[in-house]
């Protein structure tokens with residue numbers, strides 16, 4: 085039996101369905117596919133050891149394309165092992181004080197989106213060389229070069245890549261050591277502290293500059309992270325001079341170090357949650373605000 089009403093409706097329905105299929109359906113499907121397949125990219129400085137290496141490991145395991153930079157990739161054994169394990173992790177040479185190296189890498193990555201530009205590299209330096217009366221000024225200048233100007237150089241060089249990511253985020257690792265609110269005796273690490281305090285200031289400043297573009301500038305204190313295996317030093321093992329004090333405090337239970345994998349896992353979660361509203365804030369790895 086023929087039903088004239090459905091006959092009359094069928095072409096309309098068919099047309100509507102076709103329209104939906106042509107416009108909404110495929111577009112929605114493409115978007116869903118895109119968001120499922122778009123691989124995010126992280127560029128990490130100083131990723132051959134410590135916190136940077138752990139960031140490289142965790143972002144690679146999460147499927148990101150990781151551009152793991154270091155001063156000497158040919159001698160970065162653990163990073164090389166990671167690149168054999170993950171196709172999505174590539175090594176690149178980058179000394180954050182070397183303008184030519186920065187420029188060359190920026191040229192290589194031209195027009196490629198960077199979703200996370202992670203300024204991790206830093207120079208702590210020997211504690212002995214950073215007391216009042218014993219300050220090594222060459223070290224102080226180098227710390228300013230690496231810790232303070234390094235992130236600025238890297239950000240200026242890769243800002244178009246961050247913009248191209250829709251935009252991406254810029255995250256720099258600060259330090260409680262560079263916080264006035266955290267300053268307690270003994271007065272040590274003069275120049276490291278000062279270089280980090282200056283970095284905090286620059287990132288805060290930068291966040292204001294980039295806010296109108298929606299670029300989030302994160303500044304995170306990773307906590308007291310055991311990047312040198314101090315918690316595992318046995319009672320009869322030799323203790324590096326620079327860390328003798330810290331090891332004493334660890335053994336006395338006065339301070340507790342966070343494992344790199346735990347600090348980095350928490351920071352990745354925090355980075356993911358950063359929005360333009362908290363851009364430029366100084367945050368602890370657990371998300372709590374840090375005093376400047």
Ligand SMILES: NC(=O)c1ccc[n+]([C@@H]2O[C@H](COP(=O)([O-])OP(=O)(O)OC[C@H]3O[C@@H](n4cnc5c(N)ncnc54)[C@H](OP(=O)(O)O)[C@@H]3O)[C@@H](O)[C@H]2O)c1
Nearest residue numbers: 130132133134135155179180204205206257259308309311
């Ligand atoms: N660990 C902590 O408890 C702690 C606490 C507060 C803040 N932070 C911050 O967290 C970040 C990582 O700390 P970490 O403990 O992992 O440090 P780390 O173990 O001392 O490693 C520092 C990294 O920076 C690299 N680096 C040094 N100078 C460089 C340069 N000119 N160009 C490029 N890379 C350079 C080092 O490379 P080389 O191997 O070639 O020297 C190394 O990969 C730093 O920004 C640090 O200030 C750490």
